[in-house]
Amino acid sequence: MKGRVLIIAGSDSGGGAGIQADIKTVTALGGFAMTAITALTAQNTLGVHGVAGVPIDFIRQQIAVVMDDLGADALKTGMLHDVPVIEAVCEEIAARARGVPLVADPVMVAKGGHPLLAPDAVETLKARLLPLATVITPNLPEAEVLVGRPIRDVPDMREAAAALRGLGVPAVLLKGGHLEGDVVTDLLVTTEGAEEFVSPRIATRHTHGTGCTLASAIAVGLAQGMSLRDAVVRARAYVRAAIASAPGYGAGHGPLDHAVTFDPSRVPG
Numbered sequence: 001m002k003g004r005v006l007i008i009a010g011s012d013s014g015g016g017a018g019i020q021a022d023i024k025t026v027t028a029l030g031g032f033a034m035t036a037i038t039a040l041t042a043q044n045t046l047g048v049h050g051v052a053g054v055p056i057d058f059i060r061q062q063i064a065v066v067m068d069d070l071g072a073d074a075l076k077t078g079m080l081h082d083v084p085v086i087e088a089v090c091e092e093i094a095a096r097a098r099g100v101p102l103v104a105d106p107v108m109v110a111k112g113g114h115p116l117l118a119p120d121a122v123e124t125l126k127a128r129l130l131p132l133a134t135v136i137t138p139n140l141p142e143a144e145v146l147v148g149r150p151i152r153d154v155p156d157m158r159e160a161a162a163a164l165r166g167l168g169v170p171a172v173l174l175k176g177g178h179l180e181g182d183v184v185t186d187l188l189v190t191t192e193g194a195e196e197f198v199s200p201r202i203a204t205r206h207t208h209g210t211g212c213t214l215a216s217a218i219a220v221g222l223a224q225g226m227s228l229r230d231a232v233v234r235a236r237a238y239v240r241a242a243i244a245s246a247p248g249y250g251a252g253h254g255p256l257d258h259a260v261t262f263d264p265s266r267v268p269g
Helices: 018-028 056-069 083-096 119-132 140-147 154-165 210-223 228-244
Strands: 004-012 032-044 047-053 074-077 102-104 172-174 183-190 193-200
Touching (some): 004 018, 004 056, 056 083, 074 210, 183 228
Parallel strands (some): 004 074
16 A cells, blocks of 8 residues: 655745655655655755745645545644644545544754744644644654653653643653763653653764654655554654765755665664
8 A cells, every 4th residue: 555645834945844755755665655745945954044934824725636636545744833823724634634643743943953943833733733643753852842841751751741632632652862861862742651662872963854854754655555553663764764874965954864775674673
């Protein structure tokens, strides 16, 4: 099953994150990527240098024409930068894609530190988008904003993930890459319980777009009929392989190698 994924997110002119990373990821894992672009960014490995929002009506139209004709087996949301965008996207999803698995990556800040979500939009994101999601994939800074408290270690991650599920989300994949240490711990919490995924940290500055890539990799897994856990396991393995073979482009946080040779059949359980 190929798996149709509609990605609703911003564009990254540098090609490492956003829509560009999403399309590459879905394609690399055998899916079919479709897009509704919410914003354009002038961006490279050194940071975001400019943002131009897409008109709300045109965001709605992109979603509508894709869903009305091609349909989708999964959705992925990324950069939804302000209240009107969040509200419009949520209304279109509710009207045209109810019941379709949704991976929501609550993008708030770019790798270089540029804000990608208006401060007054956090509550709208929590109230409107999160309850529609099948799974959300925040990193620790994003989760801290959503739960309103610091996350310093894995026990804090467990408490935060439980609090996020309390917002009406069936499942949370809380990414622990921002914690110090030689290993990276990601925490998946669902109605069935919690599971930690622990991997050695890869020492590199080339991690631009890892969040977008992981969320899209999970989305294509769900689109292909995988369970959430299996989709997460394959997505993490793919991201690690793409980081390990990063091409080394740019003077800042460089992109991953989304075209890395990757054998899903050899992914450990």
